[in-house]
Amino acid sequence: MIKYLGSKRTLVPVLAEIAGLSGATTALDMFTGTTRVAGAFKDQGIVTGANDVATYAKVLADCYIATDARTVDFRELREIIKDLAATPPAPGYFTETFCVESRFFQPKNGARIDAIRDRIEHEFANHPLRPVLLTSLMEAADRVDSTTGQQMAYLKSWAPRAYHDLELRTPELLDGTGWTWNADANRLARDLAKPDAPQFDLVYLDPPYNQHRYFTNYHIWETLIRWDKPESYGVAQKRIDARDPETHSAYNRRREMPLALADLVNTVPCETLVLSYNNESWVAFEELFDLVAARFPSATALAFDSKRYVGAQIGVYNPEGRRVSQPTHLRNLEYVFVGGAPETVTKIRKAFAEHHRDTAALAATVNPAPARTFG
Ligand SMILES: C[S@@+](CC[C@H](N)C(=O)[O-])C[C@H]1O[C@@H](n2cnc3c(N)ncnc32)[C@H](O)[C@@H]1O
Incomplete structure:
Protein backbone atom coordinates (compact mmCIF):
# COMPACT_ATOMS: atom_id res chain seq x y z
CA MET A 1 0.00 0.00 0.00
CA ILE A 2 1.23 3.52 -0.77
CA LYS A 3 1.98 6.00 2.02
CA TYR A 4 -1.10 8.17 2.27
CA LEU A 5 -2.21 11.12 4.34
CA GLY A 6 -5.26 10.21 6.39
CA SER A 7 -4.97 6.55 5.52
CA LYS A 8 -7.02 4.52 7.95
CA ARG A 9 -4.32 1.94 8.64
CA THR A 10 -4.92 1.86 12.39
CA LEU A 11 -8.69 2.14 12.13
CA VAL A 12 -9.12 -0.67 9.59
CA PRO A 13 -9.84 -3.41 12.16
CA VAL A 14 -12.38 -1.14 13.89
CA LEU A 15 -14.16 -0.35 10.63
CA ALA A 16 -14.15 -4.00 9.57
CA GLU A 17 -15.62 -4.95 12.95
CA ILE A 18 -18.35 -2.33 12.62
CA ALA A 19 -19.21 -3.59 9.13
CA GLY A 20 -19.36 -7.15 10.45
CA LEU A 21 -21.53 -6.20 13.43
CA SER A 22 -23.91 -4.27 11.16
CA GLY A 23 -24.59 -7.43 9.17
CA ALA A 24 -23.90 -5.63 5.89
CA THR A 25 -23.49 -7.86 2.85
CA THR A 26 -22.69 -4.88 0.62
CA ALA A 27 -20.60 -1.83 1.49
CA LEU A 28 -19.28 1.29 -0.25
CA ASP A 29 -16.05 3.09 0.65
CA MET A 30 -16.88 6.52 -0.75
CA PHE A 31 -13.42 8.20 -0.36
CA THR A 32 -11.32 5.10 -0.80
CA GLY A 33 -7.76 6.50 -1.27
CA THR A 34 -5.44 3.51 -0.78
CA THR A 35 -8.51 1.15 -0.76
CA ARG A 36 -7.36 -0.16 2.62
CA VAL A 37 -10.81 0.02 4.19
CA ALA A 38 -12.64 -1.26 1.09
CA GLY A 39 -10.16 -4.15 1.02
CA ALA A 40 -10.96 -5.02 4.63
CA PHE A 41 -14.69 -5.08 3.78
CA LYS A 42 -14.06 -7.25 0.71
CA ASP A 43 -11.77 -9.53 2.70
CA GLN A 44 -14.65 -10.47 4.98
CA GLY A 45 -16.88 -11.46 2.09
CA ILE A 46 -18.78 -8.18 1.77
CA VAL A 47 -19.53 -7.17 -1.83
CA THR A 48 -17.67 -3.87 -1.89
CA GLY A 49 -17.72 -0.65 -3.88
CA ALA A 50 -14.88 1.89 -3.88
CA ASN A 51 -14.91 5.47 -5.11
CA ASP A 52 -12.48 8.38 -5.22
CA VAL A 53 -11.93 11.44 -7.42
CA ALA A 54 -8.24 10.66 -7.78
CA THR A 55 -7.26 8.75 -10.93
CA TYR A 56 -4.58 6.78 -9.06
CA ALA A 57 -7.14 5.74 -6.40
CA LYS A 58 -9.44 4.41 -9.14
CA VAL A 59 -6.56 2.29 -10.45
CA LEU A 60 -5.86 1.00 -6.92
CA ALA A 61 -9.57 0.21 -6.57
CA ASP A 62 -9.66 -1.56 -9.95
CA CYS A 63 -6.71 -3.63 -8.76
CA TYR A 64 -7.76 -4.47 -5.20
CA ILE A 65 -11.57 -4.20 -5.32
CA ALA A 66 -12.78 -4.91 -8.87
CA THR A 67 -10.23 -7.59 -9.74
CA ASP A 68 -11.25 -11.05 -8.57
CA ALA A 69 -8.12 -12.98 -7.58
CA ARG A 70 -9.91 -16.23 -8.47
CA THR A 71 -9.98 -15.22 -12.14
CA VAL A 72 -6.33 -14.18 -12.35
CA ASP A 73 -3.70 -16.41 -13.90
CA PHE A 74 -0.96 -15.72 -11.36
CA ARG A 75 1.69 -17.49 -13.38
CA GLU A 76 0.98 -15.16 -16.30
CA LEU A 77 0.89 -12.14 -13.95
CA ARG A 78 4.22 -13.00 -12.35
CA GLU A 79 5.80 -13.51 -15.78
CA ILE A 80 4.55 -10.15 -17.03
CA ILE A 81 5.85 -8.42 -13.89
CA LYS A 82 9.22 -10.14 -14.21
CA ASP A 83 9.45 -9.14 -17.85
CA LEU A 84 8.46 -5.52 -17.10
CA ALA A 85 11.02 -5.36 -14.29
CA ALA A 86 13.74 -6.35 -16.78
CA THR A 87 12.94 -3.42 -19.12
CA PRO A 88 16.12 -1.44 -19.85
CA PRO A 89 16.05 2.05 -18.25
CA ALA A 90 14.99 4.86 -20.60
CA PRO A 91 14.96 8.34 -19.01
CA GLY A 92 12.00 10.42 -20.16
CA TYR A 93 9.42 12.82 -18.74
CA PHE A 94 9.28 11.18 -15.30
CA THR A 95 13.06 11.24 -14.82
CA GLU A 96 13.38 14.81 -16.04
CA THR A 97 10.49 16.12 -13.94
CA PHE A 98 10.82 14.15 -10.70
CA CYS A 99 14.54 13.27 -10.60
CA VAL A 100 16.27 16.22 -12.32
CA GLU A 101 13.97 19.25 -11.96
CA SER A 102 13.05 17.98 -8.49
CA ARG A 103 14.49 15.22 -6.33
CA PHE A 104 11.64 12.87 -5.47
CA PHE A 105 13.41 9.80 -6.90
CA GLN A 106 16.95 8.91 -7.87
CA PRO A 107 17.50 9.08 -11.66
CA LYS A 108 18.39 5.37 -11.83
CA ASN A 109 14.87 4.55 -10.58
CA GLY A 110 13.20 7.34 -12.57
CA ALA A 111 14.63 5.91 -15.82
CA ARG A 112 13.20 2.48 -15.00
CA ILE A 113 9.81 3.97 -14.06
CA ASP A 114 9.75 5.82 -17.42
CA ALA A 115 10.58 2.68 -19.37
CA ILE A 116 8.15 0.39 -17.53
CA ARG A 117 5.29 2.92 -17.61
CA ASP A 118 5.74 3.36 -21.37
CA ARG A 119 5.50 -0.38 -21.89
CA ILE A 120 2.32 -0.65 -19.79
CA GLU A 121 0.89 2.19 -21.89
CA HIS A 122 1.69 0.54 -25.21
CA GLU A 123 1.40 -3.17 -24.48
CA PHE A 124 -1.33 -3.39 -21.82
CA ALA A 125 -3.69 -0.48 -22.60
CA ASN A 126 -6.77 -2.74 -22.79
CA HIS A 127 -5.46 -5.68 -20.82
CA PRO A 128 -7.52 -6.74 -17.76
CA LEU A 129 -4.31 -6.75 -15.70
CA ARG A 130 -3.53 -3.10 -16.51
CA PRO A 131 -4.65 -1.79 -13.06
CA VAL A 132 -2.67 -4.56 -11.37
CA LEU A 133 0.50 -3.67 -13.31
CA LEU A 134 0.06 0.05 -12.67
CA THR A 135 -0.48 -0.65 -8.96
CA SER A 136 2.67 -2.76 -8.90
CA LEU A 137 4.63 0.12 -10.45
CA MET A 138 3.10 2.83 -8.22
CA GLU A 139 3.78 0.82 -5.06
CA ALA A 140 7.33 0.06 -6.22
CA ALA A 141 7.94 3.77 -6.83
CA ASP A 142 6.46 4.60 -3.42
CA ARG A 143 8.99 2.30 -1.74
CA VAL A 144 11.94 4.26 -3.23
CA ASP A 145 10.68 7.85 -2.96
CA SER A 146 12.35 10.59 -0.96
CA THR A 147 9.43 12.25 0.81
CA THR A 148 7.72 12.25 4.19
CA GLY A 149 4.73 10.55 2.61
CA GLN A 150 3.23 13.36 0.57
CA GLN A 151 4.45 15.04 -2.61
CA MET A 152 4.28 18.75 -1.84
CA ALA A 153 7.99 18.56 -1.02
CA TYR A 154 10.92 16.18 -1.15
CA LEU A 155 13.51 15.65 1.53
CA LYS A 156 16.58 17.86 1.82
CA SER A 157 18.84 14.79 1.91
CA TRP A 158 17.90 11.58 0.14
CA ALA A 159 15.75 9.21 2.19
CA PRO A 160 17.72 5.96 2.72
CA ARG A 161 15.04 4.02 0.81
CA ALA A 162 15.61 6.19 -2.30
CA TYR A 163 18.97 4.43 -2.83
CA HIS A 164 17.26 1.05 -3.16
CA ASP A 165 16.53 -0.33 -6.60
CA LEU A 166 12.96 -0.18 -7.84
CA GLU A 167 11.42 -3.60 -7.26
CA LEU A 168 8.11 -4.63 -8.82
CA ARG A 169 6.04 -6.96 -6.63
CA THR A 170 2.81 -8.80 -7.30
CA PRO A 171 -0.04 -6.98 -5.54
CA GLU A 172 -1.93 -9.11 -3.02
CA LEU A 173 -5.23 -9.48 -4.78
CA LEU A 174 -8.43 -10.47 -2.99
CA ASP A 175 -11.10 -12.98 -3.92
CA GLY A 176 -14.40 -11.54 -5.10
CA THR A 177 -15.54 -8.78 -7.39
CA GLY A 178 -16.57 -5.25 -6.59
CA ARG A 190 -27.27 10.98 -6.21
CA ASP A 191 -26.58 8.44 -8.95
CA LEU A 192 -26.89 5.62 -6.43
CA ALA A 193 -30.41 6.78 -5.57
CA LYS A 194 -31.54 6.07 -9.15
CA PRO A 195 -33.35 2.84 -10.00
CA ASP A 196 -31.02 0.03 -11.15
CA ALA A 197 -28.03 1.52 -9.33
CA PRO A 198 -26.20 -0.92 -7.05
CA GLN A 199 -27.46 -0.87 -3.46
CA PHE A 200 -25.15 -0.72 -0.46
CA ASP A 201 -26.18 -1.73 3.06
CA LEU A 202 -23.32 0.22 4.61
CA VAL A 203 -21.58 3.35 3.37
CA TYR A 204 -18.28 4.50 4.82
CA LEU A 205 -17.28 8.17 4.50
CA ASP A 206 -13.71 9.33 5.08
CA PRO A 207 -13.55 12.77 3.43
CA PRO A 208 -10.53 15.09 3.48
CA TYR A 209 -10.64 17.19 6.62
CA ASN A 210 -8.70 20.32 5.77
CA GLN A 211 -7.31 22.51 2.98
CA HIS A 212 -4.62 20.01 1.96
CA ARG A 213 -5.61 18.75 -1.45
CA TYR A 214 -4.93 15.18 -2.44
CA PHE A 215 -4.61 16.28 -6.06
CA THR A 216 -1.47 18.25 -5.20
CA ASN A 217 -0.27 16.07 -2.32
CA TYR A 218 -0.16 13.06 -4.65
CA HIS A 219 0.39 14.80 -7.99
CA ILE A 220 3.16 12.35 -8.97
CA TRP A 221 0.78 9.38 -8.72
CA GLU A 222 -1.83 11.29 -10.70
CA THR A 223 0.74 11.94 -13.44
CA LEU A 224 2.19 8.42 -13.33
CA ILE A 225 -1.27 6.92 -13.85
CA ARG A 226 -2.64 9.41 -16.38
CA TRP A 227 0.73 9.41 -18.21
CA ASP A 228 -0.25 12.69 -19.83
CA LYS A 229 3.11 14.36 -19.19
CA PRO A 230 1.64 17.71 -18.14
CA GLU A 231 3.40 21.03 -17.86
CA SER A 232 4.62 21.31 -14.28
CA TYR A 233 5.50 24.17 -11.95
CA GLY A 234 7.17 25.06 -8.68
CA VAL A 235 9.76 23.28 -6.59
CA ALA A 236 7.57 20.17 -6.36
CA GLN A 237 6.85 20.18 -10.11
CA LYS A 238 3.12 20.02 -9.58
CA ARG A 239 0.75 19.50 -12.48
CA ILE A 240 -0.33 22.76 -14.12
CA ASP A 241 -3.98 21.68 -13.92
CA ALA A 242 -3.69 21.79 -10.11
CA ARG A 243 -4.61 25.45 -10.68
CA ASP A 244 -7.87 24.58 -12.46
CA PRO A 245 -11.04 24.89 -10.39
CA GLU A 246 -12.26 21.44 -11.51
CA THR A 247 -9.32 19.79 -9.74
CA HIS A 248 -10.42 21.35 -6.44
CA SER A 249 -12.68 19.48 -4.06
CA ALA A 250 -15.45 21.10 -2.01
CA TYR A 251 -14.04 19.08 0.91
CA ASN A 252 -10.88 21.19 0.91
CA ARG A 253 -12.75 24.49 1.14
CA ARG A 254 -13.59 25.70 4.59
CA ARG A 255 -16.91 27.28 3.65
CA GLU A 256 -18.10 24.56 1.27
CA MET A 257 -17.02 21.47 3.17
CA PRO A 258 -19.69 21.42 5.91
CA LEU A 259 -22.44 21.87 3.32
CA ALA A 260 -21.01 19.19 1.02
CA LEU A 261 -20.70 16.75 3.91
CA ALA A 262 -24.22 17.47 5.16
CA ASP A 263 -25.58 16.97 1.65
CA LEU A 264 -23.71 13.68 1.33
CA VAL A 265 -24.82 12.32 4.71
CA ASN A 266 -28.40 13.22 3.85
CA THR A 267 -28.50 11.82 0.32
CA VAL A 268 -26.34 8.70 0.16
CA PRO A 269 -28.63 5.65 0.15
CA CYS A 270 -27.74 3.13 2.90
CA GLU A 271 -29.03 1.47 6.04
CA THR A 272 -25.88 2.06 8.07
CA LEU A 273 -23.62 5.07 7.68
CA VAL A 274 -20.11 5.14 9.11
CA LEU A 275 -18.23 8.44 9.08
CA SER A 276 -14.70 8.85 10.32
CA TYR A 277 -13.45 12.28 11.07
CA ASN A 278 -10.46 13.92 12.64
CA ASN A 279 -10.45 16.34 15.57
CA GLU A 280 -8.46 18.76 13.41
CA SER A 281 -11.50 19.10 11.22
CA TRP A 282 -13.32 22.29 10.35
CA VAL A 283 -16.54 20.85 11.71
CA ALA A 284 -17.06 20.37 15.44
CA PHE A 285 -17.67 16.98 16.98
CA GLU A 286 -21.19 17.97 18.10
CA GLU A 287 -22.14 19.20 14.63
CA LEU A 288 -21.04 15.95 13.05
CA PHE A 289 -22.81 13.90 15.62
CA ASP A 290 -26.02 15.88 15.15
CA LEU A 291 -25.73 15.56 11.36
CA VAL A 292 -25.64 11.76 11.55
CA ALA A 293 -28.23 11.60 14.34
CA ALA A 294 -30.66 13.79 12.35
CA ARG A 295 -30.80 11.35 9.46
CA PHE A 296 -30.84 8.00 11.25
CA PRO A 297 -33.12 6.68 13.98
CA SER A 298 -30.06 5.94 16.10
CA ALA A 299 -26.46 7.12 16.22
CA THR A 300 -23.30 6.62 18.24
CA ALA A 301 -19.78 8.05 18.26
CA LEU A 302 -16.50 6.36 19.10
CA ALA A 303 -13.12 8.10 19.36
CA PHE A 304 -9.66 6.64 18.77
CA ASP A 305 -6.25 8.05 19.37
CA SER A 306 -3.89 7.92 16.41
CA LYS A 307 -0.45 9.34 15.72
CA ARG A 308 -0.35 12.08 13.14
CA TYR A 309 1.30 11.41 9.82
CA VAL A 310 5.10 11.55 9.95
CA GLY A 311 5.37 14.84 8.00
CA ALA A 312 3.81 16.69 10.89
CA GLN A 313 6.22 15.18 13.37
CA ILE A 314 9.37 16.49 11.75
CA GLY A 315 8.04 19.75 10.28
CA VAL A 316 8.23 20.77 6.63
CA TYR A 317 11.47 21.84 4.93
CA ASN A 318 11.95 24.07 1.91
CA PRO A 319 14.44 23.12 -0.87
CA GLU A 320 17.21 25.08 0.89
CA GLY A 321 16.76 22.81 3.88
CA ARG A 322 15.20 25.41 6.17
CA ARG A 323 12.30 24.36 8.29
CA VAL A 324 9.29 26.31 7.05
CA SER A 325 6.68 24.97 9.38
CA GLN A 326 6.78 23.64 12.89
CA PRO A 327 5.19 20.41 13.91
CA THR A 328 1.96 21.09 15.73
CA HIS A 329 0.46 18.72 18.28
CA LEU A 330 1.41 15.16 17.52
CA ARG A 331 -1.55 13.33 18.85
CA ASN A 332 -4.99 13.55 17.42
CA LEU A 333 -8.24 11.75 17.62
CA GLU A 334 -10.14 9.86 14.99
CA TYR A 335 -13.87 9.81 15.49
CA VAL A 336 -16.10 7.14 14.09
CA PHE A 337 -19.77 8.08 13.90
CA VAL A 338 -22.28 5.36 13.17
CA GLY A 339 -25.89 5.99 12.15
CA GLY A 340 -28.45 3.30 11.49
CA ALA A 341 -31.26 1.18 12.84
CA PRO A 342 -31.49 1.19 16.67
CA GLU A 343 -30.68 -2.52 16.97
CA THR A 344 -27.58 -2.19 14.75
CA VAL A 345 -26.28 0.87 16.57
CA THR A 346 -26.91 -0.67 20.00
CA LYS A 347 -25.06 -3.82 18.96
CA ILE A 348 -22.04 -1.80 17.80
CA ARG A 349 -22.07 0.46 20.86
CA LYS A 350 -22.24 -2.48 23.24
CA ALA A 351 -19.50 -4.41 21.45
CA PHE A 352 -17.15 -1.44 21.67
CA ALA A 353 -18.06 -0.66 25.26
CA GLU A 354 -17.24 -4.25 26.21
CA HIS A 355 -14.15 -4.88 24.10
CA HIS A 356 -12.53 -1.49 23.67
CA ARG A 357 -12.71 0.13 27.09
CA ASP A 358 -9.29 1.83 26.75
CA THR A 359 -10.28 3.77 23.66
CA ALA A 360 -13.58 4.81 25.20
CA ALA A 361 -11.76 6.14 28.27
CA LEU A 362 -9.31 7.96 26.04
CA ALA A 363 -12.10 9.66 24.17
CA ALA A 364 -13.53 10.99 27.39
CA THR A 365 -10.26 12.24 28.84
CA VAL A 366 -8.48 13.64 25.79
CA ASN A 367 -11.37 15.19 24.01
CA PRO A 368 -12.99 18.15 25.76
CA ALA A 369 -16.33 17.16 24.24
CA PRO A 370 -16.75 13.64 25.60
CA ALA A 371 -17.98 11.06 23.15
CA ARG A 372 -21.72 10.84 23.50
CA THR A 373 -23.48 7.58 22.82
CA PHE A 374 -27.14 7.46 22.09
CA GLY A 375 -28.69 4.03 21.82
C1 LIG B 1 -8.84 10.92 4.01
S1 LIG B 1 -8.55 10.35 2.38
C2 LIG B 1 -9.20 8.72 2.39
C3 LIG B 1 -8.21 7.73 2.92
C4 LIG B 1 -8.70 6.30 2.85
N1 LIG B 1 -9.78 6.02 3.79
C5 LIG B 1 -7.56 5.34 3.13
O1 LIG B 1 -7.56 4.63 4.15
O2 LIG B 1 -6.64 5.30 2.30
C6 LIG B 1 -9.75 11.26 1.46
C7 LIG B 1 -9.88 10.87 -0.02
O3 LIG B 1 -10.97 11.62 -0.58
C8 LIG B 1 -10.69 11.87 -1.95
N2 LIG B 1 -11.58 12.98 -2.36
C9 LIG B 1 -11.41 14.32 -2.19
N3 LIG B 1 -12.49 14.98 -2.60
C10 LIG B 1 -13.37 14.07 -3.07
C11 LIG B 1 -14.68 14.15 -3.63
N4 LIG B 1 -15.30 15.32 -3.79
N5 LIG B 1 -15.28 12.99 -4.00
C12 LIG B 1 -14.66 11.79 -3.86
N6 LIG B 1 -13.42 11.66 -3.34
C13 LIG B 1 -12.79 12.78 -2.94
C14 LIG B 1 -9.20 12.14 -1.99
O4 LIG B 1 -8.67 11.90 -3.28
C15 LIG B 1 -8.68 11.16 -0.91
O5 LIG B 1 -8.24 9.96 -1.48
Missing part, protein backbone atom coordinates in the same frame (compact mmCIF):
# COMPACT_ATOMS: atom_id res chain seq x y z
CA TRP A 179 -17.65 -1.91 -7.96
CA THR A 180 -15.36 1.05 -8.58
CA TRP A 181 -15.99 4.67 -9.48
CA ASN A 182 -13.89 7.73 -10.17
CA ALA A 183 -16.52 10.30 -9.23
CA ASP A 184 -17.28 13.21 -6.98
CA ALA A 185 -18.82 11.68 -3.86
CA ASN A 186 -21.93 13.89 -3.83
CA ARG A 187 -22.63 13.19 -7.48
CA LEU A 188 -22.21 9.45 -6.98
CA ALA A 189 -24.55 9.56 -3.95
